[in-house]
Amino acid sequence: MFIGHFAAGFAAKRVAPRVSLAVLFLAAQLADVLWPIFVGIGLETVRIAPGITAVTPLDFVSYPYSHSLVALAIYGVALGAACWWLLGGRSTFVVVAALVVSHWVLDVVSHRPDMPVYPGGRKYGLSLWNSLPATLLVEIAMFAAGVWLYAKTTRPRDAVGRWSFVALVVFLLIAYGANLAGGPPPSVAAIYWIGMVGSVVILLWSWWTDRHRTIASAHD
Ligand SMILES: [Zn+2]
Numbered sequence: 001m002f003i004g005h006f007a008a009g010f011a012a013k014r015v016a017p018r019v020s021l022a023v024l025f026l027a028a029q030l031a032d033v034l035w036p037i038f039v040g041i042g043l044e045t046v047r048i049a050p051g052i053t054a055v056t057p058l059d060f061v062s063y064p065y066s067h068s069l070v071a072l073a074i075y076g077v078a079l080g081a082a083c084w085w086l087l088g089g090r091s092t093f094v095v096v097a098a099l100v101v102s103h104w105v106l107d108v109v110s111h112r113p114d115m116p117v118y119p120g121g122r123k124y125g126l127s128l129w130n131s132l133p134a135t136l137l138v139e140i141a142m143f144a145a146g147v148w149l150y151a152k153t154t155r156p157r158d159a160v161g162r163w164s165f166v167a168l169v170v171f172l173l174i175a176y177g178a179n180l181a182g183g184p185p186p187s188v189a190a191i192y193w194i195g196m197v198g199s200v201v202i203l204l205w206s207w208w209t210d211r212h213r214t215i216a217s218a219h220d
Pocket of ligand 1: 001031032067103109
């Protein structure tokens with residue numbers, strides 16, 4: 001899953017308005033932020049296998065440290081506790097930790113049965129990626145709902161807050177489309193470099209956007 005994770009990050013602003021969108025994105029995407037690094041240093045393995053699913057040509061051979069339920073639960077508690085300590089708010093810990101773990105649940109829906117419960121443990125996957133139309137339907141509906149909730153929860157402070165948000169949404173949709181239509185990547189190195197650069201760009205962009213927006217209403 002790709003934009004479905006960002007949908008979760010956008011939507012979470014509704015329940016944790018004091019937490020920056022960048023932190024919400026980091027939490028929802030932590031597995032995919034760590035994964036290119038772990039592949040790059042040889043800790044985890046991916047293989048390019050065109051046709052393995054209708055949506056992605058990647059065979060996730062092994063990724064227990066970035067994508068197992070137990071690893072994500074540990075990272076979720078750690079990141080949630082750090083955010084709670086820094087930002088306060090009863091809901092901060094719960095929302096951030098839940099977002100980190102939500103990555104596992106959403107990836108289980110889309111992936112082949114390659115999502116481990118713990119390193120070496122049983123793997124799960126419901127294979128939504130076997131159908132391109134079903135994948136698009138689910139992810140775009142989730143994304144639309146997430147963007148709508150974020151847009152309703154916040155309002156722009158200035159022109160940057162308005163247009164940077166619009167551009168970020170468009171950028172994520174274009175990145176998603178390019179991912180789907182672009183064909184198999186040329187090499188594993190290309191996968192992890194694009195993954196790492198993409199994470200940095202999206203996190204900085206969302207941090208900048210969120211700073212130029214404010215909470216729309218006080219009733220939260
Ligand atoms: Zn993932």
